[in-house]
Amino acid sequence: MDLHLSNQIHVIGFTPLAKFYAHAIALTPNLSVQILAHHPPARANWDVEGRRLRLYSRSGQFISSAEISCPEPIADPALRYRGVPLAKQLNNIIIDTETGAILPTLRNLRHRIDRQTTICLLHSGLGLVDDINEAIFPDPNERPNFVLGESTHRVGRISGYGYSVQYRQSGSLYLYGVPRLENTEFALLGMQQSQHLIQMLATQQSLSVVPLPKARFLWWKIPWLIFSSTADCVSVMLGIKYSQIGPNPYARSLMIDLLEEAITIVSKFPELQVMPHKVESFLRPQFRRKMRAYLNAQGTNTSPWIAKVRMGRAPPIDYFNGYLVRRAEEIGIDAKHHRMAMAMVKARVNARTWELRTDLLGTTPYMTDTDAIGGGRPAPKPEDYEIDWEEM
Known part of the structure; x- marks a missing residue:
């Protein structure tokens, strides 16, 4: 089987950290980056803000900027227009987005992902790969390669600017290439593809990439x-x-x-x-x-x-x-x-979801007690739930 190594990286997410990595990749010679975004305003703001990602220091001093392509929308493939060809295959993906958005996003991109794809998950928890494989890639032969990542770079938003990021404190990017379970040619190729993504990120010194073994x-x-x-x-x-x-x-x-x-x-x-x-x-x-x-x-x-x-x-x-x-x-x-x-x-x-859903025109006195989550509502009545309270 031929090994195809692409130098294009797709970044999923519009968090400050995702934009920081997109900015760093865009400044790296021989690499190209494409942001995949969920919301249409991200595309509109790209043109308004000069089609560039800008990085500022904590004190507001300009550091650098990088030109990027217009973010590509993430859409359900079932809703595309007839006659419009499917988008190209994704070879290298970095994900930094809301945990609850990861599975739906990958499900919408499933037709563009195969065993030659490498996905880098920037997530503070553990165990997400198992859930992704179970829900979206049940066939081991069709699963992508995974790299687990943890970043200690501290970045933040700049109010009113979607394509500007405040760099608060330098850190490192710790990466671990997850080996495939099967002992086949695909496993060897998968590890080479994972290492290729790690090496591409390591070429940008500002990211301070630290590859680590599992332990x-x-x-x-x-x-x-x-x-x-x-x-x-x-x-x-x-x-x-x-x-x-x-x-x-x-x-x-x-x-x-x-x-x-x-x-x-x-x-x-x-x-x-x-x-x-x-x-x-x-x-x-x-x-x-x-x-x-x-x-x-x-x-x-x-x-x-x-x-x-x-x-x-x-x-x-x-x-x-x-x-x-x-x-x-x-x-x-x-x-x-x-x-x-x-x-x-x-x-x-x-309980909080129920509380928000039953609020009427904002009249509920949230945050009037000492509960940091919210509250101030009277206790729900048994008839508000379809539960037989006598049997509990």
Whole structure:
């Protein structure tokens, strides 16, 4: 089978980080970039803002700009006009978008993706690849190649400008090429295609690409996974800010239970046993102090998960607590605290969705109590739900 390596990269998402990577790729010789966007305003603003992506420092000083092509719309292939040819194959994809948008987006692009496609997922959680394969690529022979990524570059929006990004702090891009499970020629070609995408990104020095093997990638990523599955989870469960967890003995107890269970689970990961000294670092008191210090460093900030729940959107708990629960089941460890936490967070999302749906002309007094998620509504009546309360 011939190996075709393309130097074009498609970026899915219109987040500041997605635009930062599109800007960096556009400035790299011999590489081309194309943004795939969901919303029509992205295309209109492209022309208004000079058809360029601009990068500014934290103080507002101009750094650089790069000319880009007009964003290509992501549309359901079933809705295309007759006689209009299908778009070209996608060879290299970088995804940084809302978690809930990833599966629908890839489903709409399914006809442009095959085993020669490499998808780089910039996502803070773990376990998303399994869900993508199960939902969209059930045939192992037709699955794309995957690269997991985690970025520590800090960027932000500039109000009123869709194609300008504020570069707040330099960081690194950690990448891990996921090997294909089958031991065939396709597996070897797939790894070469994944490495090709990693090498292309590494040619842009400003991205500070750091390729890692699986064990080291997991070891680097796990502390952030544990923090979100404990602190962010407790924040949503109780509707409180980070700074309110420590002084509240009940919130603190919840977080400790989740933290201890998470440490027990990750310390048993088979892929980490090749680095016993690294596993030992999770079990030491210093790691727990590190988690507390990071919690205190958040100050009075509100968890980003709370912002999602306020809007009636589910936070990515399936790829934090849910990942720990799935791995615990594989290993044979009880994960009762994280399973309970998942149920409580999803219950809060469900309740908030109901609250927003039943609001009439904005008359509901949201945010009038101390719950950071919202509230102020009277408790729902049993007849509001199709549930037999007598049998519960």
